[in-house]
Amino acid sequence: MSRRKIPTAIQEQVRQRAKELCEYCHASERWQYVRFNIEHIIPRDRGGTDDLENLALACFHCNRRKSNKISAIDPESGVEVSLFNPRENLWSEHFVWSKDGLYIQALTTTGFVTIEVLSLNRDRAIAIRAADREIGRHPPSNDPIATK
Template sequence: MGETVSKSLRDRVAAEAAHRCGYCLTDQGVSGAQMHIEHLIPRAMGGGSEQSNLWLSCAWCNSYKGTLIEAVDPESGQLAALFNPRTQRWSEHFT
């Protein structure tokens, strides 16, 4: 069983993410569903539950990403790292 993310840590991550999904930018108030705490490096791949490895994600994006950290780029056919909302800017990555 994985580590539990405390309420205080969850609250800090949610505030840092401005209560928006790091991937689709949906606001918590608009989604109507509880946002997930996403492990950027999944626990299954050795990622921990420290704040620097956590971000907010809607259920849809979290389930789509799953335990992936990279995928095949449809344009180049090359393996590419998935977007990291902690280290990359959404507006630059998705231009």
Template sequence: MSSSPIPETLKIRIRQEAKNRCGYCLSLQKYVLGILEIEHIIPKAKGGTDDESNLWLACRLCNNYKGRQTEAKDPQTDEIVNLFNPRQQNWSDHFQWSEDGTEIIGKTACGRATVIALQLNNLIAVTVRTQWVSAGWHPPENL
């Protein structure tokens, strides 16, 4: 049985709430090649729903790396923890930008596990962020 598509009005509301940026790497829609996607925080394959409380905005890279994951290992403690939830948690409580603004540093177990699981500092992301920093577009403000 297939599910109904997410209504356009809900997609628009999520984009506005997310300030048109990825909930994980904070990439702004205006700088990303491709449309930011509505993602399921708890994937449907793991029982997640299309309810607004389970939906947020993510770039293709973050969404693809996240896949079906809902938890990952904190590399510092080896503890399995829940991944960052951009709808319920504050980004700056769990992450910060590196001094040069090109890498995301996890500040908590959740943040560190999410950085690794979603490969937030993959080569493509860091390369693009380097150019964004040079252009004065990055790191984003008003977190």
């Protein structure tokens, strides 16, 4: 499948809507060396479109780990569960920050499988969150969950 370029204006709308945070791990694009990806929530190869409502801002790591997945098997129940969908789900209903603010904890099965599949608590993410917390950048002041 050929890759179509998402228009710059749409990309900027996605970034503004996400307040420049990865919509999965809530890393801030502002402090990164490279811009985050515009991610298809429902991948094109599964019928997803380039419409604004099917696009999310994702850091490189979350985008790469999500790939074309939209669900995963919950290891506890053996049931297939949808991954977190930033257009249909509220982050704060599926995730919460640990008391020290370093780990994303699941509140739901959707949250659990998303944390596992996207490796939201990977070592590098924890190290970045800890360093950012030390200088007052974590959690980000523009974190949408603080306003929902």
